[in-house]
Amino acid sequence: MKSIVLAGLRIQENEAEWEQKLSEAAMLCKACGMEVKARVSQKGQKTHPRTLIGSGKVAELKQISVAEQAEGVVFINELSGIQLRNLSQELALSVIDRSALILEIFEQRARTRQARLQVEAARLAYQLPRLVLGQIHADQQQGGGVRNRGAGETRLERSRRTIEKQIRDLHAQLKQLQLQQSVQSRKRRRSGLKQVCLIGYSNAGKSSLMNALLTFRSISPTKQVDAADQLFATLDSATRRIKLAGRAEILLSDTVGFVRDLPDFLLDAFESTLQEIQEADLLLEVIDASDPQWEFQHEVVMQTLRRLQVLQLDRLLVFNKADRVEQWPRKDGILISCQTGQGLEELIQELLLRLDLTSLAKPEIGDEFLSELSYNEDERGE
Ligand SMILES: Nc1nc2c(ncn2[C@@H]2O[C@H](COP(=O)(O)OP(=O)(O)OP(=O)(O)O)[C@@H](O)[C@H]2O)c(=O)[nH]1
Numbered sequence: 001m002k003s004i005v006l007a008g009l010r011i012q013e014n015e016a017e018w019e020q021k022l023s024e025a026a027m028l029c030k031a032c033g034m035e036v037k038a039r040v041s042q043k044g045q046k047t048h049p050r051t052l053i054g055s056g057k058v059a060e061l062k063q064i065s066v067a068e069q070a071e072g073v074v075f076i077n078e079l080s081g082i083q084l085r086n087l088s089q090e091l092a093l094s095v096i097d098r099s100a101l102i103l104e105i106f107e108q109r110a111r112t113r114q115a116r117l118q119v120e121a122a123r124l125a126y127q128l129p130r131l132v133l134g135q136i137h138a139d140q141q142q143g144g145g146v147r148n149r150g151a152g153e154t155r156l157e158r159s160r161r162t163i164e165k166q167i168r169d170l171h172a173q174l175k176q177l178q179l180q181q182s183v184q185s186r187k188r189r190r191s192g193l194k195q196v197c198l199i200g201y202s203n204a205g206k207s208s209l210m211n212a213l214l215t216f217r218s219i220s221p222t223k224q225v226d227a228a229d230q231l232f233a234t235l236d237s238a239t240r241r242i243k244l245a246g247r248a249e250i251l252l253s254d255t256v257g258f259v260r261d262l263p264d265f266l267l268d269a270f271e272s273t274l275q276e277i278q279e280a281d282l283l284l285e286v287i288d289a290s291d292p293q294w295e296f297q298h299e300v301v302m303q304t305l306r307r308l309q310v311l312q313l314d315r316l317l318v319f320n321k322a323d324r325v326e327q328w329p330r331k332d333g334i335l336i337s338c339q340t341g342q343g344l345e346e347l348i349q350e351l352l353l354r355l356d357l358t359s360l361a362k363p364e365i366g367d368e369f370l371s372e373l374s375y376n377e378d379e380r381g382e
């Protein structure tokens, strides 16, 4: 684990909000393989263009970083190219901001070709504005003269264009993949199966619900997805065929979770993954009912759906982790626990209703007999 110091400038947030932001940033650090050794905050009215925080605070941050033997500093604010460059020089450590932290997690987790291309495009989109500012500064320091600066700017312009071209190429490759996926999803449509998409704040239990539904009606658990106690455990979306009841089946997709202030360039880059959401017949929003922040997290999900322009889609709220909650404040949703199985039957009945599948859900004559037969055969086989 890499030791780091978490730093930030608090401008508008009240104390409680600031604490939440720091805690969530610490969880992001953990998800990235970093251990937070200390937290340094400054309360201020404005940002300093050179170093975000004031020079006195930079000195204090340096002292703490040395004492904690930190290998890096993570800022929970966004930093400009100039701020990144100045801070890493003055602290003599690697410095990253919150967007770069999220990017790093995504880079570590990206498995499929699509996810890797998306992350690469996001990394370049992140670098583009920062590259310009940082390098102009470096050139000014090196040469000083007007002529030199001009040469530097030309060089910068060239690298900027190179990056822009790389981004365009990546998007072209992604478009190609997206076309292939549309063919797949047309095939799925022809299969007549309704598509349901799991959405929600990161760590709410989307992948766990996918797994719970996969095993609920089938004797042997197959095709499970990874679930873990960390932010952004899921990056690649996965679609599975789920039997609800009788002959009623759906296609269920698990997707990347949302967090507050998800940078635009990341959301843009993940457009093709998020295509699953756009094509869904129903969105199943998973909420961690045991998190004191669930209302805020739900609000973040709503904002993200607004940004993705999918607010018009039918949505069903699922309050998860019922095993951890004593009081249940909401009525317009279903309370479940992926861990104990509580509420899953009710959820399935609601899904059948919402998706107009009740007629298929009734066991046809002989169905029970058949499943009993195959069950017995399984037993005999052992
Ligand atoms: N106590 C309890 N824990 C649960 C329940 N459901 C999920 N969890 C835990 O919550 C954590 C996150 O679960 P995931 O299913 O990975 O959550 P996710 O929404 O897919 O998260 P991301 O992929 O990171 O967005 C895991 O440690 C699960 O074991 C539940 O019903 N009760």
Ligand SMILES: [Mg+2]
Residues within 6 Å of the ligand: 206, 207, 208, 226, 227, 233, 234, 254, 255
């Ligand atoms: Mg997941």
